Structure formats: C-alpha cells, structure tokens
Amino acid sequence: MSTFQAPKGTYDLTPPDSAKFLAVREAISAPLRDSGYGYIETPGFEDVELFARGVGESTDIVTKEMYTLTTKGGAELALRPEGTASVLRAALEANLHKAGNLPVKLWYSGSYYRYERPQKGRYRHFSQVGAEAIGTEDPVLDAELIILADQAYRSLGLRQFRILLNSLGDKECRPVYREALQTFLRDLDLDEETRRRIEINPLRVLDDKRPDVQKQLTDAPKLRDYLCDACKAYHEEVRALLTAAGVVYEDDEKLVRGLDYYTRTTFEFVHDGLGSQSAVGGGGRYDGLSEMIGGPALPSVGWALGVDRTVLALEAEGVELDIPATTSVYAVPLGEEARRALFAVVTELRRAGIAADFAFGGRGLKGAMKSANRSGARFTLVAGERDLAEGVVQLKDMESGEQSAVPLAEVVAELTTRLG
C-alpha cells in the first residue's frame, strides 16, 4: 500500500467488481438509447450560481453539500452535485430546443459530488445515469421515463424495488397549498432550523426523517386535496398509463424530494434491501426550471438513477450479473522465438476482432496457464520451440479440455470459425 488512500467518502472501482458498474450503466442506458434519447456530456463543474438557482437556495444540496471553489481567475465554480441543471443549461446553450423537435430527449452518465456524511450507499463521489425530456408537457412522457427506469431495473434482475409516485402541483395550486402547510407547521414544536425551513421551503419539512417531527405531521394538510383540476387530470393520466403498461407503483403523498425545481409528477425508486439509503433513483417534472436559469418556458421531466446504490441493491438481492469473459483467446509462449510468433498471432487476432491476451514476462507454463484460466478465455494457444519447428501451435479448448495442433498460418482462421 502507498502512503495515499482514496479521499474520505470515496472508493475506487477495480477489476473484477468494476465490470458490474459498467454493466449497470449499460443496462440503465440501453432502454433510453432504444427510445430516442441522445447522449449528452457536460463538464464536471459549473458556475456555482447555476446550481444555486437551478437546484434551489434552500436545499441541502446547495446549502451543505456542494464542493465549491474559486479559480485563479476568480470564477466561482462548483463540482456538479446533480445532472439536471447542467443538462438543461447545455441544451439551452446549444439551442437544442430550437431545432424544432420537441421534446429534446437526452441521457447522460457520470460522476457527481456531494459533501455528505459518508456511510454505506452515501458517498462524496458517486455515479448516476440520468435522462431528461425537455420542452414538452405530456403525461405520456412522464410515464415513458418511469416505464424505462422500471425496464432497466428489471433487465438487471432486480425485483425488490418499489416505485413511489406523487404530484407536487404546479404554479397555480402549489402556492395555495404551501400557505396552508406553513400555517399548520408554524404551530408545531420544532427546532430553529426547521422553523426557518417552514418559511423557505415548507414542503421539505414533510420529508423530515425524525420520528418526533413525523409524529406531529399526521394531520398536516395534504397536497392531494389542493391539486387544481389540471394537475389532477394530468396525474390521473400518468397513473393510468403506468397501470396500462403493467408497472406497479405506490401513491405516496409525502414524497416531495430534495430539489426545489420539481412540479407535478415526482417519483422515487426505493429498494428494500438497502437500509436507510433506500432510494436508488428518483426524478420528476420540472416545468419551471428553464425559466429559473434564464431560459424560455420549457416544461420537462427527467430522472437520475444512482449506479452505486443499484450495485448495492443487486448485492442485497443476491443477483449475479451475467458478465461474459472479456478475453476469448489466451496465448502462452514458451521461449523467445515463441514469444515473437505468438505475439504476432495475438495482434492479428485482435485486428480480426477477437479479444485476445498474452502471458507477458516469460513465465513458466504452470503460472501462465493459471492466468489463462483466470482470464476466462475459451481457448488457449501454447507454443514452444518444437511446435514452431513444426510450424504449429497447440490450440486448447478450455471447456472440453481437448487439444490439437494447428498450423501457425491457419490459427486465426481456425479461431474465427470456432468462435463463430
């Protein structure tokens, strides 16, 4: 071990476990790529103001969890704590919404940073795959995104997850509810910080996890009773579409989520095997966000799924991903001349599109065969001086154990055929 370690709240992805993360990213993005979502990549840092405005001044993310920095040039930047604000900023900057094809459907995958108290499933550096559908107000779009996330989790073999669904109302009905809730909350026995929250973002108080707070909230006014007719109809349509698609969800009228920009549809994917870090993903509609960051009105909806917690969920359910071996052929040279000859074969195999690896460092047969086994390769090629003198290599099928001599000049063609 060196004198350095990964910073607190972070961890490294190393083989073989790292393959699981790649597989999860692949599985989450596949349904998106098949549904008209284009890939977008944005910088790992942004103007701090983008998040202050876009995520919300009163959120934990902005008040406590952001990594901020001042550059030598005096710019105030923040490592991105989430993806939506950046993606919308980039879409506006590139005028994607003016290309005429709404919604603009985008997916992304990357690292996010939050200064949190590290614990299992909660890190300071974590990874998300996300999707955003920008510029269209249509319940079918909300339903599409939830269905695609459900499909992604199912394709991974996850079963013990639940979808929580709520509507947060819109700019017509939410203010009325907000006031009713504030009136109710002001009479409760709460600490200073929570009292402040009542004034800035009262809905967040509903999200308070402390039992003594939750106990006082039983009779709180319910947002559902305040939804305007348009929001009610919209929400009913989303619910009906999910039901028609066979996607099971639970109505959760307490689900408010940690970001300020959500309107109407909000949802969370929770996994019951994860203890207190149970949210594996979440999202919702954010009709006002574009205007909040200086853009035109662009009603939008999106989600972000946490890769780290999805991997933990797979482990909790005991799901073993079927990750195929990356190496198909492993070459073991015995001696100088064989080294050159087999390395040439390996290069040729690779150019022919066959995944091949090589026993480097002139190791003995036993150690090299151990590496061949570990690589998961279906075939090994072994050659020594005598084989080369005869112009052949020994081709061994690692599954059947069967071995035969193949002319050196034909080995690539032979392997191409055998690997189908």
Ligand code: ATP
């Ligand atoms: P939580 O309530 O657990 O703090 P959140 O509401 O802050 O989650 P979002 O901002 O909605 O989370 O991010 C979407 C997903 O990203 C989460 O469901 C989770 O899987 C993942 N995520 C968020 N924060 C972290 C973190 N600190 N470490 C690991 N994964 C995280």
Ligand code: MG
């Ligand atoms: Mg959080």
